[in-house]
């Protein structure tokens with residue numbers, strides 16, 4: 358796809374991976390709507406990177422149809438690429454998991470992502486075209502200690518991605534799972550403070566670059582899954 362003049366919607370575009378991805382799309386000539394929960398931060402970041410802000414909490418499941426209408430209206434009813442990036446994590450040991458942990462993480466990472474994506478499928482099918490990038494994680498592929506809630510939610514994202522690939526490939530809709538390993542962001546930080554980049558860990562731009570490469574391939578080429586590691590994490 359030619360990124361220049363394309364239309365992109367990125368959930369959770371106000372920090373970390375979503376922000377870097379939005380900036381890279383904007384810098385390559387796309388029109389980009391970014392969403393987030395914190396309206397002030399979202400407005401500030403949108404101004405900084407040249408994106409269009411839409412305050413939209415994907416865990417508010419009832420609001421998804423109307424918010425997606427607003428998002429599409431901001432893009433003149435056109436969309437080429439949806440990046441399902443908004444995500445949260447909690448990391449309790451088995452024995453300490455609460456119902457709230459499961460509900461909060463699943464509602465954002467799984468239920469919100471699925472119901473939101475459904476809203477753009479009629480448009481993508483009528484265009485016989487579209488790109489869906491789901492942000493998974495290396496936790497989509499392998500569990501780890503304290504990963505019961507988060508890894509399970511990201512395994513679910515991988516399962517949905519593979520199911521959507523089976524359903525939508527015939528409509529020329531490309532669905533790709535992008536699995537970052539650790540990236541220095543505000544992820545899972547209650548204060549929502551961005552971490553400084555570390556020499557042996559990924560930065561958000563590394564994931565943005567992977568997403569752009571997948572989307573800008575010729576439309577007949579389709580990458581189902583990409584995993585990005587740092588070369589020397591130790």
Ligand SMILES: NC(=O)c1ccc[n+]([C@@H]2O[C@H](COP(=O)([O-])OP(=O)(O)OC[C@H]3O[C@@H](n4cnc5c(N)ncnc54)[C@H](OP(=O)(O)O)[C@@H]3O)[C@@H](O)[C@H]2O)c1
Pocket residue numbers: 368369370371372373374375392393394395396398413414415416417442443444445446465492493494495536537538539540541542543544545549
């Ligand atoms: N960082 C890592 O090591 C890592 C590794 C693998 C995968 N990932 C995945 O990458 C994605 C992005 O994470 P990140 O590291 O960039 O984290 P981040 O810096 O915390 O950014 C998360 C973004 O999502 C937004 N968001 C969170 N919950 C939302 C909701 N319910 N509705 C709308 N927006 C919401 C946040 O906005 P507010 O600040 O306004 O809430 C923020 O813009 C997540 O899916 C995460 O699971 C991260």
